[in-house]
Every structure is written in structure tokens, then in C-alpha cells.
Amino acid sequence: MKVYISPRRQAKIKVFLKAIDSILSGNPKQKSKMDTLSLNNKNVEIESGQFLKHFPEVKSFIKAKKADSTVAWADNGVFVSPENGRVITKSELESTDKVLENERLEEERDNARMAATMYKQQADTLSKTLEKKLGEHHEMFFVLLDNIPDAKKERIIKKFEDNVRPINAGFKEV
Known part of the structure; x- marks a missing residue:
């Protein structure tokens, strides 16, 4: 069963995902405002211009991305390892x-x-x-x-x- 996510929320999540990708690639637009060029909640907020306060799924995606940089975002809010297609759980x-x-x-x-x-x-x-x-x-x-x-x-x-x-x-x- 697919959970309904409003288009506005989907757009904000897309902005967060672009910010995460730009930080990982090493060329963020807001590089001068960041203390360090590392993937963390603060830098993602700076790069995206949005607040992560109401997006716990994006916060947990950042944690998963720190642990394994090959993790991919799925539309239903879970994270999938592209190597074996395994879903990463919150307890992990x-x-x-x-x-x-x-x-x-x-x-x-x-x-x-x-x-x-x-x-x-x-x-x-x-x-x-x-x-x-x-x-x-x-x-x-x-x-x-x-x-x-x-x-x-x-x-x-x-x-x-x-x-x-x-x-x-x-x-x-x-």
C-alpha cells in the first residue's frame, strides 16, 4: 500500500535529496556557509534552504547515507541498498x-x-x-x-x- 504524500512535501524532499547529492559530490552551492564539508543535518539544511524539523525520514536517510553511501531513497520513505536490494531498517x-x-x-x-x-x-x-x-x-x-x-x-x-x-x-x- 502506497502512502499519500502531498506534492508540496514531495517537492521539499526532492530539494533535500538534491542537497545531499551535492554535498556528497563535493560541490555544494552554499559551501562558504558550511563549517565542514561533511554530510550532516546542519549542512543539508544550509544547502537546501529548508528545515529538517518536520522530515524525520530525511534525517534517517542522512544517517543511512553516512553509514553506507550507496543507499538509495525509495518513494515510500524506506532506504534500499542497491547492491542487494535489501531494505535498511530503523534499528540498523x-x-x-x-x-x-x-x-x-x-x-x-x-x-x-x-x-x-x-x-x-x-x-x-x-x-x-x-x-x-x-x-x-x-x-x-x-x-x-x-x-x-x-x-x-x-x-x-x-x-x-x-x-x-x-x-x-x-x-x-x-
């Missing part, structure tokens, strides 16, 4: 979306782990360098302090103690 489209989403999430997780290990290594090397520099300055301070007369030394230490508050920022004492 959803399963491919879930697989792609899982791959994207795994990649994000791996990138986050790599970044965390890199930052930990940087923090470790910086803390070791800081400990070394503090040790050198500590020794230099006491060498210079030994060369100052005792009366002047007491005034400097008093001034130093008044201006500096001891804070342990997680550093080991050297």
Missing part, C-alpha cells in the same frame, strides 16, 4: 549510531588518560627541579649569612621572620 541505523558513539567515547577516555599521565609526569619533574633549586638557594643563603656580622644578622633574621609566614605547600624539607 540506531545500532550504527550507538557503535559510533561508543567509539567516540572510548577515544575521549583514552585522550583524557594520556593527558592525565602527561600532566603527572610534568608535575613530578617540576617538583624535583623545584626541590633541587630550593636546596641550592638554602645552602647559598646560609653561606652568605655566615659572612655577615652577628649584630646585623639578628636584625636581618628578625626582619625576615616578620615578613615571611611559614607555609608547607607539600614540599619536602631539604
